[in-house]
């Protein structure tokens with residue numbers, strides 16, 4: 001029997017299941033613990049279950065102590081975790097790929113439709129109480145059919161989003177660090193292109209790349225300037241992949257048609273220049289936010305913990 005520190009509230013039965021095998025220290029709050037609470041929670045733990053709002057750094061790992069064997073991050077992204085610090089201490093890191101693919105792809109395509117069809121703006125008109133009626137020229141957006149959907153980072157979520165875009169009649173371009181799955185490329189009748197082509201030819205550019213040193217500000221002023229002035233940017237991956245100041249400048253100058261963002265550079269802060277614009281749609285990082293998905297994420301994190309503490313390989317280790 002080990003000790004598992006679950007740092008914030010989880011849906012479903014994951015905590016109960018962990019409790020059948022191990023002693024669980026459960027912090028039943030839907031937020032990351034304040035710094036002062038953290039050492040007490042993790043001290044002596046064999047496993048830590050963390051969510052995205054929790055920075056897992058050397059200080060946390062050291063507060064847990066040398067018995068710590070696994071950190072289970074309840075997210076597919078793990079930029080909140082200092083991977084080197086985990087490696088140096090022989091701590092296994094696990095994440096939750098796969099189970100949130102559809103939910104996140106749904107949000108990426110929703111943002112695409114919301115921003116191209118001006119749906120958030122339209123909804124605000126109705127709520128505002130201002131007089132409105134059917135108007136030939138009222139709130140005209142752009143059709144997506146026959147347009148080009150560019151995927152930056154054609155992993156599972158990028159490809160699932162591309163399938164949805166294809167179903168809406170869009171042509172698909174794919175660009176990533178590694179070659180996308182050839183079967184998916186064929187199924188989508190997609191074109192695999194270089195970064196320059198992706199920028200120059202996408203009518204909607206959808207970001208699905210993880211945040212790494214190489215992708216931080218990959219979409220900077222220079223990259224944004226190479227996009228079409230009629231193009232839209234959609235980001236459901238990580239905020240810092242886009243230079244938000246450069247994005248605001250491009251929108252202000254009319255060098256981009258709009259943006260749909262579920263993630264921000266400095267969450268939960270949002271660049272004030274974005275808040276005041278009608279040509280952007282802003283969501284509070286809800287890509288994986290369905291009860292079913294979050295429950296599956298929590299279950300997978302619990303399974304990973306149980307596996308490692310049993311001396312088995314975790315189901316989804318970060319390599």
Ligand code: DGY
Nearest residue numbers: 074075076077287288
């Ligand atoms: C993830 O899993 O990385 C998502 O951003 C969480 O919603």
